[in-house]
Amino acid sequence: MKFWTALDPRLKGIVVLGLLVFFPFIDPNAAHLNFLADAATFVLLALGLNIVVGFAGLLDLGYAAFFAIGSYSYAMLASPQFNLHVPFWVMLLLAPAITAIFGILLGAPTLRLRGDYLAIVTLGFGEIVPQTFLNLSQWTNGPNGISALDQPVLFNYKFGLQTLPYYFVGLFLLAVAIIVVHNLQDSRLGRSWMAIREDELAAAHMGINTTKAKLSAFALGASFSGLAGVAYASKLSLVSPDNFQFNVSIFVLSMLVLGGMGNIYGVIIGSLLLSSLERFILPQATIFAHNLGFMSLDFSNFRFMMYGIILVAIMLFRPEGLFPSRQRKAELHVAQLDAALASQEQSLYNEAAP
Amino acid sequence: MSILAIKHVTQRFGGLVAVRDLEFEVDAGSIVAMIGPNGAGKSTVFNLITGIYKPSEGQIEFNGTQIQGRSTSAIAALGIARTFQNIRLFAFMSALDNVMTGRHTRMHATLADSMLNTPRARKEESRVRERSHELLKFCGLDEHANSYAANLAYGPQRRLEIARALASDPKLLLLDEPAAGMNPNEKNDLTGLIRRIRDTGVTVFLIEHDMALVMQISERIAVLDYGEKIAEGLPDAIRSNERVIEAYLGKPA
16 A cells, blocks of 8 residues: 555556556456446546536536536537537547537626525526426427437447447546646646635735636536536437436535545545446345345435435535545644634633623 | 825725825835724725725826726736735645745746646746745745645744745735734744845835834835825834824823
């Protein structure tokens, strides 16, 4: 363990990437690869949301909206729907640009808002977008969604319905995303986000254009969900408004809370944990219960209850998440210390009172 | 030559006149203080200079350009840096990161540079890191470089705010009650630090309640009471000015 932590982060990254590249040859189980390919999408989403919420401190409860916009961009531009067939690889550049523009469009009117108020507006945006896709039925087929999306082709190799190529695409996108987030974290822009999170007025006095910095956080965060949307839509070959409801925003936010906001690796682990809870742990628990004779029990129905329990438990026992950034840990522990001191003072005061 | 000229500035908040027709100039390369009882409008003057408020009337000129009404970040970029009366550090960033953030306006890395960590960005980062270490040392904070700002004691926090402000290579440094809450030793160090800052060519304009410190380092003093300038001059003249004594102690019965 000590050896591992002492390793250069770049080397660590190469080791992990190498292991993941060889993983399909060690474990060719399609269900496992399928799970990992899907999980990659959600890790991308979590990394994007982490830029907005974890770095810049802007609470966004409607992040699924950008995921929807990314997915629908692919669905509309690469399917028989309008008979447009933009190649998958071009869409990987185009969709992030489209979602980034929507990120700015959402960000611009909310710049003056903070905390709860911002959360409510983003929540509204998260509701409006799927509703819009639902109701623009002449373009989106309404509740039926858009189907038969183009499947990616690399040179002459058709991805089709196989799992392996999507796994590698997911891996590739993740590697790019992690490098970018890593770079951002210790950069001029990353510092300006954190400065805004800590104290917006002081940040402005450092010459940080807070408007521009916040918009860039919204835009970059949204662009990650553009990537995720393309990966998701092309793999599923189908999009419908149901896939982007409020629970998706909460699902992704829970990943951040569970893993540890602000810390790239915490966020990744958090999203893998929640994805596997949904895909493996609950179904396995159901099978187990069925074997025990409780035939009517289906743990998958308890999904949201489980998220709720996890969120409450994390808040009670480890508010900084499982793998917190150093910052957040310190922040929450100072808050606890302050609270402890305050309650101590209060009790002294109560004792002193006649 | 004056680096900062406040010309007939008035600031109203609804019916309250916080600053009334203020005229004041700060000479380049000097140490100037503004004093006055609590609520006299001193911090409002700083907030007007740094663009938090837009003056209801009047102009503020910095190096000959009018700056009233410009955004806070634009004014910072022109070369005005400040500290705050109630410390406003980036609490959960390291001391070093605080100072590096202070350099923001003099850095050139674009969004693409930041995303891709280009050689240009890397070079700039390491230059800024080095410079920030120097500034921490200059302010006597070198052993705290990796501590969170929130974990520093009060005195070091005040000095860190100064280091952060200096990181932007300001021409004018505004210090809002830099000695508040400091013990006599720390005040002594602060006096030395302010002088050393001035010696590097930075003009210092401070608000302070500690009369001993103000009298010791200021070359000029302006006194504010109820938003109006009631006196201006050399420390000795201010010390014996009747209106000033009255403002602080009240009229003799």
